[in-house]
Each structure stands twice: as structure tokens, then as C-alpha cells.
Amino acid sequence: MELTGDSFIYLDLNEHSMRDKTTAQPMNVSAVNRRTLLKGVGAGAAMGLAGCMSGGESQGTNDGGGDSGGEESTQTPAGELNRGGHLRLSAIASADTLNGWQLDSKHERLIIQSLNSYLTWMKPDLTVGPDLATDWEANEDATQWTFYLREDATWHHNGDRVVAEDIAATANAIYAEDSTAAGKGSLGPLESAEVVDDTTVRFNLSASDGLIPRRWARTVAPIYPADVIENRRDEMATTDFGSGPFELESFSAGDETVLTPYDDYYLTDEDGNQLPYLDKVTITQLPDTNTQVTSFRNEDVDILWNASRSQWDRIKSASGVNSKRIDASGFTVIQMRSDKPPFDDNRVRTAFKLAVNRSALLNGAASGLGTVAYDNPIGPAYPGHSDVPERTQDLDEAARLLEEAGYGESGDPIELDFYAPSSPSKVLDTTVIAAEHFNQLPNVTINVQQQSYDNWISNTWLNAQFYTSWYTQRPTTDTLLLQVWHSEGSWNEAHWSDEEFDQAADAARSAQTEEERNEHLATCQQILHERGPSVISFYIDALTAQQEYVNGFDPYPTQKWVRSQQVSLGDDAPTQ
Template sequence: MSTKDIRRRRYLQLVGSGSVVGLAGCSGGSDPGGTSGDSGATGGEGGSATSDTEGEGGSGAGSMGGHLRVGQNRTVSTISPIMMGSKFTERWAVKLFYSTLTRLDHQLQLYGDLATDWSANESADVWTFTIRDDATFHHNGETVTASDVAATFNTVYDSEVGSPGSGTMGDIGTVEAKDETTVEFQLDGANSDFPKLVAKGWGAVVPEEIATDSSRRQELGSKEFGSGPFELESFEAGNQVTGVAYDDYYGTDGEGTSRPYVDRVTARTIPEGSSLVNALKNGDIDIIWEPPVDQWGPLQEASGVTTGRVPAGNIVNFIMDVSVEPWSDERVREAVKLAIDRQAIIEGVLSGLGEEAQDAPLSPSYEYFAEVEGRPPERDLEKARQLLADAGYPDGFDLEDDFDITFFSAADPPERLRSAVLIKDQLSEIGITFEIEQISYDRYINDVWTKAPCYMGMYGMRISGANFMKLLLHSEGGWNGESHFSNEEFDEAITTAVQSTSSEETSQAMATAQEVVAKQGPYAIPYYDDQIGAMREYVQRYNVSPLSYLFYADEIALGSGAPTR
């Protein structure tokens, strides 16, 4: 049986067992099926299925009201859409209060939020968005205009501002308001996925007078000035954030019912996994956002709880900077890939909730995933040792003693460090040894990421696979400092994939790009994980998404059994 057949069978087994689940209902904004300009992107085998019942109440008054309480074991340190980092908790928290031009649903289908229409020129390097005229800012009631959109993106991409979002939404050159409701993006290169990219949290629209004022931008860390479904009630950094429904929010579902469905939402941090599960079992919270994988068993057994599981694409990657020895030798990199016991890591780190990866960042849940022949490789210690000997290391090497390289791993999320520990033990079997310097997440972001020559990386699934790979691995990509990988065949293929408006051409280019990275690239990637979720049975209209930060609280409803109704 082929790898593709195995992956397909695995997905169908998840569906058949009820593990791939959500609670059905309309998930979109004013047009959840997309607007003209919809790219038609799909989640492939990674999309979530839904249950047959919507739950008591359906749409309308029976599903309205209540306080939605979301538990998570990670923190929200800021609610600034301009200066937030890469924490997924912050990305979805920001969207409680702010509007973006577009959104993606749990099946990765694109639909409009602020934008009612979008289109590109023939070469896809100029994109024009028309925005709605009934969106208003919470703090002053003024209408959101194209000038606010332009100011937001120009600020995020201003190198002097230093926003972590710069470069993540494509190669944006200039953004200009053509009139009150029309905004034009001039890109430095064609990008057929651009309408998806602006759905990111860094695309959350901030008033022009705040976005362009360096002093007032500082307020965004603890105050909100958005036009989204909720107004900020309170924020305790690292603990919890609460919003109340904005009376003049423009959003409706496909049946014309106003959103948000709930009156209030709280995101609360509960760091310890079993405490998080107990809070759900006891009815203290309604949903666990991204439950710890080691709590999957207890959650499935919990009374009154519904669990959801979908194939996704979060990865950990053992990073080998090809600009330094020993990682500059492709044989050494291949030896590392051959020495890793991927299934042991999946069982030990993910409790079996994942599948073996082929050392390229894209999982089968991405639209243009391509299988690479001979990948993932079978574990072969003998061949790995021979490759090391051929490269001049017959006895292996110690990273610190022989190359003055320190291996780093942040402890957050815990899957990262657990993976690093197992890989360390597995590589020792072929003579590659090192100690792990455990660091905080903040130090990882500030001092290690894209700077150190060897460390344990971790990336969540992204909106656009082509743009993600370009950012990481193109020789001029914004995050190329992580590995300094440079390959002309890859650069040409990934550039074509990003720019092409032909799905056939994109598919061929993506297949080439993934093969180059899997066989020659700077990463050993042991797994693609599954995304899981858990909720009380009275929660309605919630679907677990393969992209965990595509969590829109305004689209979730509480049935009459909810204690806060």
C-alpha cells in the first residue's frame, strides 16, 4: 500500500471513529462561502468534518447569549496586533477585538470579513480590496475606512517599527487608499495567495491615527481600538482576557442572524494540563483551546465532553545551519534524518496523535502537499554511520567539543523539548552527541531563533504553504537566517508556486520544492501532528481547525444547557 493510501485510510478512520468532529453550523461572516475573489483554497485531507446535529436551538434566539469561557495552557502577553509575536494564543485573542480583511473557516475556505470583494491584476502583483461601509471602531464609533487599512499595513511593514508581522503577509511594497472603501496593495512580486495572507492577526485593522503615532501604538499592548465582534472588558497579561459583545458589530451568519452569538468571552490561562481538563469536566470552562496531547485519553473518557481531532500540520524541526560545519555537508544532514525514529517520537511526544513527516515543512493537510519518493526515510543506523564516515566523521562528533556549537531548545510548548530529548538520544546511536541548553521562550525568540546554528524549532501550520516555504527557505526569504539554505532549483520552484495563478503549474512547482527540501534541506522533521480540541456538549457551531489560531469566538454559540446562559 502506498504512503498516500495509508494517509487517506488514516483520515477516513478518524472520520469513521468520530475523532474528526465539530459541531455544525454557519461559520462565516456576511458571506461564509467566500466572495468574488475567493481563491477556492481547501484543506484537503486536513479539513475538519462536522457532526450531524447542530445541538438544541439551531440558529436564532435559541442559540444566543451566555458567557463563553475558553481555557488554554499558554499565555496571552499582549493584545497588540502590530507588535504581538508568534504565539497562537495572541493571534486568536487579537481577533476578538479587531477586524481583518478576510477570514478562513475550519476547512481553510476563504471568506470576507471587512472586505466585501477583492481582485488582482493579470500578473497578481496588484490587489484591490473593497471594504464594507458599516464597520465602526469601538472607542469612538467612527467608520473604518480604507485609510485605516492602508495605515495598518504600512506600519506593520515599516522596518523602523519592527513588527514581527513584517514580511509574513507577502512582499508588500506600498498600500494606498484609493477612496473611502477601496484599498490597493502594490506587491514587490506576484502572489496568488495574498487574500489568504491578510487574514493573519497582523492584518487586524487599527485606526490610522493610532497606527501612525509611535506613542499611541504603545497603548495597543493593553488597550484595544478595534472594530471586531467584542470590546475589551479586562486584560491581565499572562492570566486572562475578557471581551463583551459589541452592539454595533456588522457580522451576520448565512441566515442573517447577528453575531457574536454570545454576550461575553473569556480566555483564561490554566498552565497545568490535568487542571485544565478538570476545569472542563467541572463546567468551569466551556472549551479547551489546543488541549495538551497527554490529556487526550482523559478528555475522551470525560462525561459531558465532546472531543475533536483533525490531521493538521504543526511541526518541530531539528535545524541544521548549512553555512557552518558539520551541517554544510549534505551527507551529515541525511545521516541525521536516517537516524531519527519518527514513530517513537510520535508515540512518546504526541501520544500517537500525528504521522511521520518527510523532512519538508508541509503536511498532507496543505493544499499543495506532494509526496516525495522514499520519504519519510526508513530508520537506517548502518547507512547513517556510513554517511558520517564518508563525510570524515567515522566516530561521529560532539557538537560542542568539535564545533563549539550549543544546541538550544525552549521548554514551551512542551512538545518541543520532549522531541529534542528523544532526538538527542537517537542521534547518540550514530555517534552524534550534544547537551541541550534549555531556555525560555522569550530568550528563544530574541537570541536563538534565526541566529543560532543548531536548535529545536517549532512551527504551527500556516495559511499558505508556498509562502511559508518561501519565507523559511528561499535564499532571500525573511526567515532564511535560520538555516542559510540556498538552492537555485528550490528558489525557482517556490517563486513560481507563489506567483502562479495556474493550479497545475503551482502543483508542479510545489512538488519540486518539497522534494528538494526533503532530500537536501536543513531540517529533520519527525512528525506532522493532529490538531485536537475539547468542549462541553452544549457548545454549538465550533469546529476544530487544522490551523489552531483560526478560532473565532463570535462564531461559537452556547445551547440552553450552558451554565452561563
């Protein structure tokens, strides 16, 4: 389930006023193939060329989380740089469109982020650096953001420069009244985007938002040409209209996509080497995880960027493989609808929280690949996490609370249907294991109801009294708090309302310093632990693996990015 949406955090930008901009003038690259030029010069000359292409010293606004403007650089892979080679990636889900505003699978994300550019770029540590924008700043109350654009980015399909008109057209189209774009509403409170000049675009907001640069680095916000948006939008599903590191050689929906490097891509590494390093990237759809892992072990796939938990032992035991576990803080969540009995009583909600064996849930639903959680949706891998008291299984105390609330052995029985989709497996497994724990409570009967995903999302999600859902963490820490647990949140799954929580969440949204924001976030997390409507038993690690001959692959905890442009292959790669 891919759920989108961000909330708003405010920052102390009082010391930052609108300032005069001086933009370095890049060399004219339209008349020369940059990749060909770099192949013909030495390393010293390449570094000099990179300096000419740079957008100058970083002048960006700091949001307290490391997000700043300035020229992007990527780390050169260890050892001698190898150019060329064929990188082979795979995905299970189908890729049915090249329209980056209508993403529906991780496979499609892989393709879009390789073909397209973004206003800013999310880094593996979830801070933000420059992409099409090299610098940005906000007005005093962060209701207006101005982005300053590079001058050397060009479109694959016609070689024209990417200009402010394209950024404004993209933003306005995503937020149009009739828009069905996945990013609509999740990229900040945008009222309009306007062109200042060819290299300057301004976002006008309906409310303060200090994290606009971070929001526009999301995978749902690729930039498209203004003329395509206006006149050729129906072609976006099948045609490459990007300005990113790779261009399209072939695309077969539901099968295979082949990408080749865009010769005039604008980014270089920190040593001035032209990106990308590779000659080709192939993304192949495979039928299942078993086939995917077998292909990886046979060196027919080079990177598992979203490795299967069920196959993890096979993956990490393969020879010539580097595997990695990353704290990621995704989770499954059991939602107890709190506007109806019995979960309108916090004593019942707490009893159900005390009934579960969290280690057993982590081991059974996530193969032990994660960390035990105590009903707090913000995991330790993310900024703003606050420790809450541990909560271990205590059936005696749970029974006492039920009895006190009028249920339990001498009170009214509790019999509930407990819903879960058949996939992903971690959600169904969470439901089945937790039901066994709940059924140990006196006079409680929980019946698991397995549904197809389509049935679950259409009928159960946001409606049922008792069900399991799941989320991946968002780059902005407060997103899920406001979307899922705020009384006015659009995904308030448990129909929960708590005035103190709402006030703390709203205060976090309007906080102007990191310290103040984290204070309010800590209050939110404590309230959810004490009287929230949700059982969150574990955080799930992100799993990745790569062949030893792969260099420069830097995995993300969100598992939503693969920066193929910084990957190179060693001499021993079978496709080098």
C-alpha cells in the same frame, strides 16, 4: 515560538480585468441598535434585514484555493438557536496588551480576534472569505489589489463608520520604516495603500502576489481607526479600538478579560440571525495545563481550543465532552548546519536521517498524536503536499554512508553539542530521543544541551551547528519553504544553499496556476527529502475539546482562531 512571515505566490489573473463596481446600499443602521431590533422581530423579518445588510452577490477573485469575495455567513448551530449565555475560555500564556500589531501569545490572539475586524477572514479550511472587505480584485499581473468595503461596520469607541482611510492607515502603519508590528513583511510586498473613496482601498505592491486577500486575514493584521493610529497609538495597548463582534468590558493584564457583544456588529448567520449569539465571553489565564484540564472537566471552562497533548487522555475520557483531532502538520525540525563539516556532506546528513526511529519520536515527543513524516515540511493536511518516499531507520546504511564520507568506525569521529530550549516540551523531547538514536552510529557522540528559551532564541537559533526548532504550518503552503530553506530566506536555520531548490521555490512563487505551482512545490519537497539539511520525523495533530452543550465551535488546524461570535450554548449549559 511564534515565527511570522509569508512568501509570495502568483496566480493566473489574466482573465480578470478591473471592472465597474455597483455596491448594494445597506440600510442606515446608525440610528437603531441592530441587536435590539432583531430581538423584537420574527425570523422572517430577521432574514429580510440580513438581506438588506448584505453586500450583494459574490464577485471576488478566485485564487485556486477557494478564496473569494462575497458576503460572509456562518452556520447556525444544530437544533434550535439559543441566544445568551456566558462562554468561558482559558489560556496558559499571559495577555499583556490589546494592541493587535504586537501580539506575543495565543491568549492575546483570542482577545484581539474577538474585539477587532480584519480586511478578510480566514476560514477553518484555510480559504478566505469576506470581513470588512466584501469583494476584491487584482490587476493583470497581481501587483495591485483593490478591495471594496462594506458600509455597515462601525467602531466600538465612537460609532463612526469603518472607511477606506482606516484600512490604508493600518496597512501603511504596519509597513512604516520604523514599524515593529508583527505583521511587517509577512502581509505581502506592500509599497503603499491608497484611498480611492470611502468604500474602496488599493494596495500597490513591489512584486506580483496573488494571495494578498489570504495574507490580510492573518491574526497579525487587525484594522484600526486612522485617527487612533495618528493621534492615540499609545492607548492601543489598553483600549478597545475595534469593530469586531465583541467589545471590551474589562481587561486585566495577566489575569482575566471580559467581553460583551457589540450590538451593532455587522455580520449575521445564514438565516439572518444577529451575531454574536452570546451575552458574555470571559478569557481567564490559568497557571498550567493541569489546572486548565481540571477546570474543563469540572465544567468551569467550556472549550479547550488548544488542548494539551500530555493531558489528552484526561480530556477525551471526561463525560459530556466532544474531543477532536485535526490533521495540522506542525512539526519539530532538527537542523544540521550545512556550511560546516560534517553536515556540509549530504552523505552525513542522510546518515543522520536514517538513524532516527520516526515512530519512536512521534510517540515520545508528540504522544503518538500525529503522523510520521519523511523530512518534508509540507504535511498532508495542506494544499501543495507531495508524497515523498518513506524513510525508515537503517543503522547499517547510515554507518556505510558515514564510512564513505570519511567518518564512521574507521574515519574521523563526530562529536557535537545538540541544542534545544526547555520548552515547548515536544522540542526538548525530540532532541533527547533523537540523540539516543544518533549515538547508536559508529564513532558518533551527541551531547544534548538544554537551554532556556531566551538563551536559545538569542544565541542558538540561526547560529548553532546542530539544534532542534519547530514550526506551525502557515495558510500559504510555500511560506516555510521560502523562509526557512531558500538560500536567501530570513530564517535559513541550516545555512543551506541548493540552486535547484531555489529555482523551484522561485518558480512556485511566480506560478500563475495552481497546477503549475504544485509542480514546483513537489520538486522542492523531493529535494528536501533527498539532500536537505533537516530531519522532520512527524506532523503534529491539532487537539480540541468542547463541552457537549457548546454549539458552533469550528476548530482551525492552525489553532490560531476561535470564532466566538458563531458559538452558542445549549439549554443545559451551566451559564446559559
